[in-house]
Amino acid sequence: MFKAIIARCKQGHRTMAYPREPLALPERFRGYPEIKADLCPKDCRACADACPVDALECQPDLSLDLGKCLFCPECSRACPQGAITHTPDARLAANHREELVVRPGDEHRLAQALEKKMLSLFGRSLKFRSVVAGGCNACEADTNVLSTIGWDLGRFGIQFVASPRHADGLWVTGPVTEHMREALLLTYEAIPAPKLVVACGACAISGGPFRGSPEAHDGVEGMLPVDLYIPGCPPHPVTILDGLLRLLDRMP
Numbered sequence: 001m002f003k004a005i006i007a008r009c010k011q012g013h014r015t016m017a018y019p020r021e022p023l024a025l026p027e028r029f030r031g032y033p034e035i036k037a038d039l040c041p042k043d044c045r046a047c048a049d050a051c052p053v054d055a056l057e058c059q060p061d062l063s064l065d066l067g068k069c070l071f072c073p074e075c076s077r078a079c080p081q082g083a084i085t086h087t088p089d090a091r092l093a094a095n096h097r098e099e100l101v102v103r104p105g106d107e108h109r110l111a112q113a114l115e116k117k118m119l120s121l122f123g124r125s126l127k128f129r130s131v132v133a134g135g136c137n138a139c140e141a142d143t144n145v146l147s148t149i150g151w152d153l154g155r156f157g158i159q160f161v162a163s164p165r166h167a168d169g170l171w172v173t174g175p176v177t178e179h180m181r182e183a184l185l186l187t188y189e190a191i192p193a194p195k196l197v198v199a200c201g202a203c204a205i206s207g208g209p210f211r212g213s214p215e216a217h218d219g220v221e222g223m224l225p226v227d228l229y230i231p232g233c234p235p236h237p238v239t240i241l242d243g244l245l246r247l248l249d250r251m252p
């Protein structure tokens with residue numbers, strides 16, 4: 001026991017300082033896109049044709065839908081002019097589906113805090129019940145990382161719980177396969193009101209790489225009222241945490 005205490009003291013404090021201090025992301029990290037439509041040659045569709053999930057629209061203007069984007073990034077590779085680049089900005093979450101569509105010259109819209117009453121209920125303690133509604137499990141893996149000591153999601157009062165009866169919100173990953181649809185809706189019903197819904201990852205927002213599959217529902221849009229959309233395939237843990245802290249008005 002004594003040895004264990006000494007070892008623990010030697011380990012020191014391992015939880016990162018984020019969001020008090022910025023987080024160093026890998027050089028290859030791909031975040032919020034920058035679109036320079038003035039570089040596009042007339043009638044060029046190279047980026048849109050290269051995109052595996054139809055996240056790009058060329059008409060009337062070039063736009064990129066973060067809710068569909070897999071951050072792969074075939075579009076920037078295909079563009080001969082360098083009109084699309086992914087910046088290292090990991091702040092991607094938004095409150096409304098339409099805010100995920102990025103157009104040239106748009107201001108970067110960040111997730112906004114809950115309204116006052118919801119904030120007073122959930123601002124210091126927020127429990128989620130997670131439902132894996134299909135998908136590949138990478139979104140769950142990056143969500144689970146947040147509960148490790150490195151990130152320590154619990155220090156913000158946010159936790160994942162086993163029962164929907166103990167939860168304040170539903171955490172959805174995956175494209176909502178037909179097999180999981182009823183379980184997802186029953187879980188939502190079992191959470192006491194008022195409640196939140198978070199769609200985590202491209203699958204939950206739009207179907208992701210499974211979009212159009214006859215076995216899936218292209219995400220929760222139109223099925224449940226979503227309070228926070230977190231883009232990515234999967235979203236980086238810092239993208240998830242940034243969205244949650246903004247929703248709870250906890251960003252310093």
Ligand code: SF4
Pocket residue numbers: 050051052053054055056064068069070071072073074075076
């Ligand atoms: S990075 Fe996004 S928009 Fe670009 S090709 Fe990949 S999925 Fe499509």
Ligand code: SF4
Pocket residue numbers: 134135136137138139173174175200201202203204208209232233234235
């Ligand atoms: S969004 Fe991507 S990482 Fe997340 S479940 Fe779907 S395929 Fe997997």
